Amino acid sequence: MKKFFLLTLFFFFLFAQSIFSKEIVTVMFSPDGKNIISGSVDKKIQYWDVDTGNLIRTFSGYSGRGSVVFSPDGKTIAFVHSDNTVKILDVQNGSTIKTFSGHTNEVRSVAFSPDGKTIVSGSQDEDTTMKLWDVETGKEIKTITDRSWIIQLGPVVFSPDGKSLATGNTRDMDVVIWNIETGKCKVGHEYVIYVPVSTHPSGQIFFNTVNTLAFSPDGKTFISGARSGRKGLIPLHASLKLWDASTAKLIKTLYYGTPDIYSVSFSPDGKTIISGYDQAVVLWDVESGEDIKTFSGHSKTVRSVGFSPDGKTFISGSSDNTIKLWDVETGNEIKTFGQ
Numbered sequence: 001m002k003k004f005f006l007l008t009l010f011f012f013f014l015f016a017q018s019i020f021s022k023e024i025v026t027v028m029f030s031p032d033g034k035n036i037i038s039g040s041v042d043k044k045i046q047y048w049d050v051d052t053g054n055l056i057r058t059f060s061g062y063s064g065r066g067s068v069v070f071s072p073d074g075k076t077i078a079f080v081h082s083d084n085t086v087k088i089l090d091v092q093n094g095s096t097i098k099t100f101s102g103h104t105n106e107v108r109s110v111a112f113s114p115d116g117k118t119i120v121s122g123s124q125d126e127d128t129t130m131k132l133w134d135v136e137t138g139k140e141i142k143t144i145t146d147r148s149w150i151i152q153l154g155p156v157v158f159s160p161d162g163k164s165l166a167t168g169n170t171r172d173m174d175v176v177i178w179n180i181e182t183g184k185c186k187v188g189h190e191y192v193i194y195v196p197v198s199t200h201p202s203g204q205i206f207f208n209t210v211n212t213l214a215f216s217p218d219g220k221t222f223i224s225g226a227r228s229g230r231k232g233l234i235p236l237h238a239s240l241k242l243w244d245a246s247t248a249k250l251i252k253t254l255y256y257g258t259p260d261i262y263s264v265s266f267s268p269d270g271k272t273i274i275s276g277y278d279q280a281v282v283l284w285d286v287e288s289g290e291d292i293k294t295f296s297g298h299s300k301t302v303r304s305v306g307f308s309p310d311g312k313t314f315i316s317g318s319s320d321n322t323i324k325l326w327d328v329e330t331g332n333e334i335k336t337f338g339q
Contacts, residue, residue, distance in 0.1 A: 024317030025065055026304045030074040033309045035091075036337075037077055038323055039068040045079060046338075047091055050325065053335045059094055061087070067109045071135075072116040080107045086121045088135070098138045102131055109156040120165060122156040130156060130165065132180065144183040154210050159245070160219040168210025168224065175210055175224050177245065212263045216286075217270045221245055225261030225275060240264065240275055242286065252289045255282075263304045267328075268311040276302030281316050283328065293331050297324055 021042040028037050035056070036048045045059040045068050059079075062068065066080025071088075076097060081087050084107055086100040103123040110121045118141065119133045132141040144165075154168040165178040212225040226239045240255035255261065255275070263276040272292065273284045281295040281302055300319035307314045313334065317323050323337040 022321040023300075023319040024303060024321065024323055026068050027315050027317035027323055028068065028070055028304075028306050029308050029315065030070050031072060031309060032074055035074070036315055036323070037068050037070065037091075038317055038337075039066075039079065040064070040321075043082060045077070047077075048323070048337050053325075053337050055338065057094060059089055063107070066107055067111065069111055071112050072114060078110050078112060078119055080110055080121075084123070086110050086119065086133070088119075098135065100131075100133045100138060100140075102140055102143075103129070108154060111156055111158050113158050113162045114160060115162060118162075120156055120158065122154075122167065130167065130178075142183060144178060144180075155213045157213050157215060159215050160217060164245075166213050166215065166222055168213050175213065175222075175243070177222075211261060214264045214266050214273075215245070216266050217268060219245060221251065221286075223264050223266065223273055225264045225277075227260030227262070238277070240273075240284070242273075242289070254284050254289050254291075259301075262302060263306075265306045265314065267307050268309060272328075274305050274307065274314055276305040276316055278302070279318075279320075281305055281314070281326070295326050295331055295333070297333050298322065 023041040024038050025041060026039040034050055036050060038046050039062050041064045043060065043062045043064040045062045047056045049056055061081050063080040063082045068077060068079040070077055075091065076088050077091055078086060078088050084103050084105060086107060087096055088098040090097055100119065100121065103121065105123055107121050107123045110119060112119055117135055119135055120130055122130045129143050129145040131143050134141055156165060156167050158165060163180055165180060167176050167178065209227050210224055211227050213222060215222045222243055222245050224241050224243065237257050238260040239253060240261050241253050242251045244251055259278040261275050261277050265274050271286055273286060275282050275284065278301060279296065279298045283292045285292055298316065298318040298320050302316050302318050304317040305314060312328055314326050314328060315323060325334040327334055
């Protein structure tokens with residue numbers, strides 16, 4: 001009887017793993033819009049052809065939860081490896097071009113600078129660090145850390161001019177903009193801006209987990225998406241907020257409620273935003289702050305979204321193991337990858 005129970009438990013584990021291990025956690029268009037990459041919980045990165053929907057190749061070694069990003073020229077990808085390193089791969093042959101070692105704990109985020117010469121990685125090291133790396137040499141340029149501002153690092157993104165970094169915390173739930181040259185927290189032209197992500201309707205400030213950040217194409221604003229949580233006994237709602245990047249003042253709240261916001265992306269013209277949450281994607285008008293349309297079709301949480309370079313389509317990756325391509329104007333699903 002015991003053997004039967006253990007055998008049943010084993011097969012149930014395999015069945016559950018087969019269902020949940022392919023959840024999509026990150027997606028991104030190539031700079032030319034012809035390909036996409038996706039990262040999934042089963043620790044695989046997949047490289048897709050947009051026109052045909054066909055899988056071109058699969059890369060292994062991914063951590064299963066961190067970033068996977070194209071370089072600005074689209075020839076390579078950088079990703080969070082399961083061994084706490086960051087690797088750059090050639091997308092055409094899958095060869096490892098560079099490995100960046102130095103973090104002592106899980107790496108959560110990686111991003112290319114706009115000129116492609118630098119990479120930033122954010123980790124759960126003891127001091128919770130961001131490291132800047134020279135892409136050509138593979139050498140570390142500098143480490144940025146400040147325990148008074150970084151509690152547990154979440155997303156990390158470059159500003160469009162490459163001079164600043166925006167980071168989000170997954171505890172004490174704040175957003176910070178760092179001056180890369182100084183690595184310091186200053187207000188002004190060399191600045192780091194502390195931004196509370198959620199302000200309770202009562203007027204008291206509370207903090208949620210920051211899941212996602214994105215700069216507008218002109219770098220003048222940025223959007224933050226946070227998931228719901230709790231400050232003591234007080235329940236906190238998820239939020240989608242637009243901020244002035246130079247003053248740290250809240251411009252508007254586009255969304256405050258449930259369910260959680262997991263991913264955001266600005267359109268190339270900066271006029272609209274898409275956000276992934278629950279089983280849908282919502283298109284927002286930046287100027288009015290109103291939702292324009294909702295794209296429904298996923299059966300589980302939408303974990304990642306991204307506009308195409310021309311802004312006419314976008315992709316969404318979901319916990320339902322699928323990636324979908326959508327027409328922005330019509331709201332119609334164009335195709336599902338992998339089917």
